[in-house]
Amino acid sequence: MKYLTEFRDGELAQKLAAEIRAAVTRPWAIMEVCGGQTHAIIRHGLDQLLPPELELVHGPGCPVCVTPVAAIDRALAVAAAPGVIFCSFGDMLRVPGTREDLFAVKGRGADVRVVYSPLDAVRLAKGNPARQVVFFAIGFETTAPANALAVHQAAQLGLANFSVLVSHVLVPPAMEAILSSPANRVRAFLAAGHVCSVMGYHQYPPLAERYRVPIVVTGFEPLDLLDGIRRAVRQLEAGTHAVENAYPRVVTFDGNRAAQAMLAEVFEVCDRDWRGIGTIPNSGWRLRGGYRRFDAEERFAVGDIRSAESPHCRSGEVLRGTLKPNQCPAFGTTCTPRTPLGATMVSGEGACAAYFNYGRLTAVGTERATCPT
């Protein structure tokens, strides 16, 4: 695939890794915010190309992982309602709510369908006027424009049988929550390139300035990730804290204006609960004004469902970067991808599952030097 395969080149990867090794003189902790980046790092074994002084901290940028358990329980309740066609991205089907997941509800007869695009759900609503079609609108700023357009199109088409269960989360407030924590160990960020392709990166200079932390907009292929790490290390060693764009082939400073306009039309900012972390102010989107009639929480009266997380799951510390997955007592014992306590073990990009699936070599073998906090 053009513009993808070239960025997986083994020889160039070795060159970039050599640059990083040559530049590092002491321990640094760098957080890749996005779960997709975590997935790519482990999948390609990039962490093993890095010098032992460098620690990659896996951030909270996995919508599957941070969608609160109450939102999952609400989804399960809506999916189980009579006559509903419940549509979701494949990622969400195995995420455990308090007692079960969407697969279990499907097993009891609910009509749960995996869609590739939110527009597929709109199409289903159009084709099944006698059924209520509900789309589970999760995700960060990258996914939100797709979900916004689905709602907008349903309004244009006058579909009374379409609604969305919204659990959108925003990256910059989460980064600020991590930076402002007294336990923070993160010294530099790889910002999520695909979020930035929509939003641009004009939100980051104030953060970089206030917390004196380098922020490098980074892509998802091995060369992109290594280049992001290389630039972050170079800044850390030089003592600078600028915002850099290491993914310029798809990210511009301003981002995608058309997408931002649709987001502003359909959504408004709200406080949002993050699974394992808690409430972060102004860290989510909900439906705005005239679009609230598409809110499945209200249509199915599930907004009052409150749920508690497993007391044994320490995914919040993992997501904040203060605990490595394999340092959790439950890791690999009571908590495995087959029996996950929290969503970080479910999602393929969740830090815990990534460690379990791909990183067991690292986990049982050479431990990396950790940074002073």
Added chain:
Amino acid sequence: MPDLTPAAWTCPLPLRDYPHVVMGHGGGGRLSADLVEHLFLPAFRNPALARLGDAAVLPPVPGRLAFTTDGFVVRPLFFPGGCVGDLAVHGTVNDLAVSGATPLYLSAGFILEEGLPLADLGRIVDRMAAAARAAGVAVVCGDTKVVDRGHGDGCYITTAGVGVVPDGVTLGVQQARPGDAVVLSGPVGNHGIAVLCVREGLEFETRVESDTAALTGLAAAVLAACPATRAMRDPTRGGLAATLNEIAAGSGVGIEIDEPAVPVDDEVRAACDLLGLDPLLVANEGKLVAVVPADAADHLLAAVRRHPLGTRAAVIGRVTDQHPRLVVARTAVGGRRVVSTPVGEQLPRIC
């Protein structure tokens, strides 16, 4: 694919009365008999079946019997490169073949959903018959039941198979030893992608076709070229990853593969990138993995490549005493990662 509309059948009249499967086709009466007489018998045509006894009575065979069974459910029933009928033959034949057996006989149990177009059943049975002939096996007994509409996905098939294992052949996933080479017969992931591309709600266009095929000849070629072969497996659901993990766990050894050495078609890789799947976890229906002593690897590879189903075979890795029971891949960029058995079905992901 031959034209198998009811009008093209040899003796179509009784079947044309009902263009769709009705409950009576499984009732044991006249309609059931019509199906047997006008569809199954002409398609599978062999003396043991033609006697229509309560059981097929078969001549004695020399050697140990291998006996296996498998159920086949796939949605949609037809996909690029095959249908449930091909799978029902190949799946069972391949389980026999990689056990070192020469496959001989199959049974076929059909569970049909009321309303299935008879033309579809005709195409499925015809593909089954062609697959059985190509694999050198005879379908010698069978059964048909019909379930109410809404209680099945059109057509489920269960096949059981019997084969004979020649003296001296002892294969097993317990027998891999450190130093052995791991040989794969060709590119992985084609079947899973071919089925996904026609899955409702996910449609995409690709030239990828299922690799569904009988491994009888290829497995025989492996055993002829390397009688010391330790283990053979055909990676199906769970992909190459599941098969390698079975061998690693069965033998208590580690397996290390060179990821770039694993053949993957460009379009399969592209579809995997698009959907967020790992080709190592995607299903196959006509591939073979052999674990052989290292000094036999080159000779075996040459033999496999001479077979039409093995032209793109490769040595993909080796057995090691490091990291027992773990499968580890060396990635294209020089890193290493653990390759786990997938937990469940491969779902397209957006994150």
Added chain:
Amino acid sequence: MCLAVPGRVEAVFDADGVRMGTLTFGGVRKDVCLAYLPDVGVGDYALVHAGFAISQVDEATAAETLRTFAEMGVLADELGEEAG
């Protein structure tokens, strides 16, 4: 968080008033929504997430980035210099 892959636009069309396109991803074709890229046309590359094109791929910049990587090491002495 977000799986996105680059595809080449092969055709542009309208569906229910929404701008759509057929894109090829290394030979795999899929229809995606182009509403957020009003200016891309046939032959352009776009980054696609969840069935939506979210950004046009700047092909010249992509080539430039790869060239920078390739020259790296050759210019090891100039490590501290911004290369692009």
